[in-house]
Amino acid sequence: MAATALLKQTPKPSDAQIEAAMVNLCRCGTYNAIHAAVHELAGKGDA
């Protein structure tokens, strides 16, 4: 949901914008994967 809201507002988010939007705690530590996934999605939206 946070990712959808972010990408609707900002189709090409910067690292800082992703950091500001994706604030959920993750006990398994997937933070870098979440970051990469948002970038990947944003890239796809372009195509």
Next chain:
Amino acid sequence: MNVRIDPSQEASALALHEPINVSRRRFLAGTAVGALVLGFGLPLGTTRVQAAVAAATAERGTQVPAFLEIRPDNRVRLLCPFMEGGQGTFTAMAQIVGEELDADPSTFLVEAAPPGEAYVVMENGMRITGGSMSVRMSYPVMRRLGALARAMLLQAGAQKLGVPVGELSTEPGKVVHAKSGRSVAYGELAEHAMDLPVPDPASVQLRDPSQFRWIGKPVKRVDAYDKSTGKALYSIDLKVDDMLHAAVQHAPRLGMTVGNLRNEEQVKAMKGVHSVHRLPGAVAVVAERWWHAKRAVEAIQVDWQEPTADSKVRSMPADFSSDAWLKRLAEDKGPARDDENEGDVAAVLASAKTRIDATYHNQYLNHGQLEPPSALARFNPDGSLEVWLPNQAPDMFRADIAKRTGLDPSRITLHSPLLGGFFGRHFLYDAASPYPQAIELSKAVGRPVKLIWSREEEFLRDVLRPVAAVNFRAALDNDGWPLAIEAISATEGPTKALAGKQGEKLDPTALEGLSGKSYAIPNKRIAQIYAKGPAMLGYWRSVGNSLNDFFYESFLDELADKGGKDPFELRLHLLRDNPRLTTLLQAVGELSGGWKRGPFTAADGSKRARGVAMASPFGTQTAVIAEVSIENGQVKVHDIWQAIDPGSIVNPAIVEAQVNGAVALGLSQTLVEEAVWIDGKPRARNYDLYPILPPARMARVHVRVVESGEKMGGIGEPPLPAVAPAVANAVATLTGQRVRSLPMSRHTFT
């Protein structure tokens, strides 16, 4: 967004809702008898385990029909001896079995196997999901299992096609007769194949590793689709017909008992309440809906009674404070027992010109796994019992349920759903799991009951990662190299904590990470002062290594500083006769762009430094470099470079994910995380007061896997221990401040 249609969904949902059909496969008749009952933490080498190991070695993992079902549509259902909790073991097992069976891992449906001797596949004679053991302890056996199944399919194919078996080969999912150009899908042969006798294990040949298609490749996770689409079911999600819900309120301190309930009548009249129950150390409300049960149970005003002397659980005193306990450990001068003792430490220390002494300690931690514990219990009309519960050791849990209920184990069906994270939380810990309560409530109300512990109840009863205070003494030679090191740890290991007493032998999980170091220091002594505390302890990801490598690797940097040595060079020097670790250390240096200690100024103008540390946990070797700066008085970790040598690997993508996850948990305990107890109670009952690493404090993670070809090691836990000391060493270089306790949020940096 397109919805992917996955034909497996319907079938797998059905499989999860339906308990495993006991009558369908003969194997279960075999597995129900003589279940191997293992006390976890039983030191290997005791007679019972030795006997079990000997008996099982030849036959382990050879009851093919117990593990595999190949359906008419060619999908392969694997009953896996290990639990999936996000660490990727279901995928790894599909890769390993699929490789030898000659079936694509993507065609696998993997579920946790029931308890039973058939599934005791680990080379140490156990079946647990922990200690980073699943893959490394079962790899040859699970490969052989796949190869045996393939041999049975070939045999069935020979009969079906009327050709000699020697003329047949396989391609993924089918038996092929090249001569005639005919082939038969596994799904067509399976029913007949599974009725054939299992061939002699010695008769099957395993695939040459150079020919692997799936082992060693970043195969997609078999559980990703169900989890991403919300279809995966955890214990907390399960429903059975006629089920009631339950919630509990635990005694504020373990050992206290239920006295008068001041408002029982009012609570009984609350919305949705079915009944109110007194349990050992807890009260419960059963209701048609969990929310009603929770609201009602939290409203009960209980006169809790102080623990009695004959309390069966470890009673928590009203004056227990974690800070005071840590202080007491640091001052403990009790008798110490040696684990390692080489050279003459006492004499070298007494005569040394350069001495370094330091005291370190760590903090208690909660598991904090995403899914709070739950359990669903149902007594069937024939008096048999079914229980669904998160667990890392099904045979132990079934044995415990048998003991509690008086039922024969054959009358107990234990289901092991997916785990919503675990980190060691779901071993058998007394008074720390809801299933005894769920069983008692189900019996009392005569209907199935699902009990979920709220997050608050979980934080109250979770077992803690152990603490230690270590007094180090060391001596340097005239050239500044370490000559002697002594570490005396005042601690209670988690394994001994479960036993509740000190055993004949030292608890290896207490000292691992202080013991087992590979550095060539001629005089060393590693010893433990057994310090039994009032807190319930458990296994936490990387167990003893999670604290001990922080102590040792930080202190080693203190020796480097005192001797005027660069810490990277010092380690290379101490590992000069160890090619494997030398290679690994050089690999992490290279990965980070060449060892650069600092302090230096980064492109953004911040002042930074790097630290290095190593660890040897769970059969794997690791080396970590961390880069840090100070922001607003707190440590900011920018990058973690980790080189990891587990011998050989099965799935590089999962390895990388595990390193990322372990680094996150490692940073969490380094920077912010601690379970603080005051007046016999935990300060935090939820994440509002229990800090875990937030996304803004995660570091970039760079991984290099070094496959030395040495004996296979673990993956889930090993990437954690070297993180804390690498960060602490970087901080010391940057600030001159040596951090001797965690978390760093307790310190202020300038």
